[in-house]
Amino acid sequence: MNAVDLNLLTALDVLLTERSVTSAARRLGLSPSAMSRTLARLRSATGDPLLVQAGRSLVPTPYAEQLVERVHVLARDARTVLTPTVESLDLASLDRTFTIRANEGFVTLFAAAIVTAITREAPLVRLRFAPKPDKDATPLREGTIDVEVGTQGVSAPEVRTLLLFRDRFIGVARLGHPLLDGAMTPQRYAACGHVVASRRGALTGPVDNALQELGLERKVIAVVPGFLDALTIARQSDLIALVPRSCLRNGEVAAQGLEGFGLPVSTPELTISVMWHPRLNADPAHRWFRQKLAAICQAMP
Structure with a gap:
């Protein structure tokens, strides 16, 4: 041969x-x-x-x-x-399960809109949301998940990405918090007690680096696994939470008893993307699915 x-x-x-x-x-x-x-x-x-x-x-x-x-x-x-094929995609008869690995904040904010939009076009499609304990690319490589959502950083250079939206960290305090009354200065912000979200239990992050340049340091009182946990604590205490702005989307701030505010220091922008393994790049159904995710997220207020 x-x-x-x-x-x-x-x-x-x-x-x-x-x-x-x-x-x-x-x-x-x-x-x-x-x-x-x-x-x-x-x-x-x-x-x-x-x-x-x-x-x-x-x-x-x-x-x-x-x-x-x-x-x-x-x-x-x-x-x-040996000739490239162009497959037609019949969404009405597409019978497939797509697994999305994302943190609980993304699921809370976007899952309902995603399920509604996807099943409206493809009624036989099922969606499985899987927890995201880390950024390991093994599930993408092994095919146990279809896409991962988050900031880029999975440990695999071959992984493809598509931008969903851009985000930025903001501060969040309960309604009536003394910090919200008056000018938001780095000094007043740093002087408060803080709750931070970190899967790895980290006490510091980009905002601490920016404060350090001004000779300031936050007093972190609590570390929780996710941003929604941080919001819950901020709502019921005087601690200040640091979360992505997307956590307060859809006009739910007042109902949650919280108020978001711009940080008094500059922090890097967050790029939230959908990631997938290149073996699925040419699959028509997968291409439709990831492009639909991007359209849904970008259309959210």
């Missing part, structure tokens, strides 16, 4: 159809001499003359006659396998 040249299969199919070196050469865009050399290679490979002279034309040998249909089917199938 190491010596097999699939180009010979196509050439043999054309030669057996045309039964003329000149006509076969014209169809394949070759010179007659190049086509003659190809026929010689075919004879050597098969151990049969295949086409022999009969007056001014070529006629197939008995072995070649036996090959006509088989070679035509093989050549057609080989071209099909």
Whole structure:
């Protein structure tokens, strides 16, 4: 098999159809001499003359006659396998489960809109939201999840990404908190007690780096696993929470008894993306799904 040249299969199919070196050469865009050399290679490979002279034309040998249909089917199938295909996607009949790995904040804010929009177009599709304890790319590589949502940073250079939205950290305090009455200065902000969200239990982050440049330091009282936990504590205490602005989307701030405010120091912007493994890049259903996720998230107020 190491010596097999699939180009010979196509050439043999054309030669057996045309039964003329000149006509076969014209169809394949070759010179007659190049086509003659190809026929010689075919004879050597098969151990049969295949086409022999009969007056001014070529006629197939008995072995070649036996090959006509088989070679035509093989050549057609080989071209099909090695030619890019364009699959039509029927969303009405798409029966598939998509698994999304995301933190609980994203699920709380976006899951309802995602489920509604996806099932409206593809009623047989099921969505599975999986917890996100870390940024390990193994589930993407092994196919146990379809996409991951979050800031870029999974440990796999091959992972593809598509922007969902941009975010920024803000401060959040309960309604009536003394910090909200007066100018929001770095000094007043740092002097408060704080609750931070960190899966790894980290006490500091970008806002602390910015405060440190001003000779200030926050007093972190509590560390919780997720942003929604931080909001719950901020609502019921005098602690200040640090969360992405998206946590207070959809006009729910007043109902939650919280008020968000811009930080008195600058912190880096957050880029929230959907990530997937390149083996699913060309899959029509997966392409539709990830593009739909982006459209839903970008349309949220």
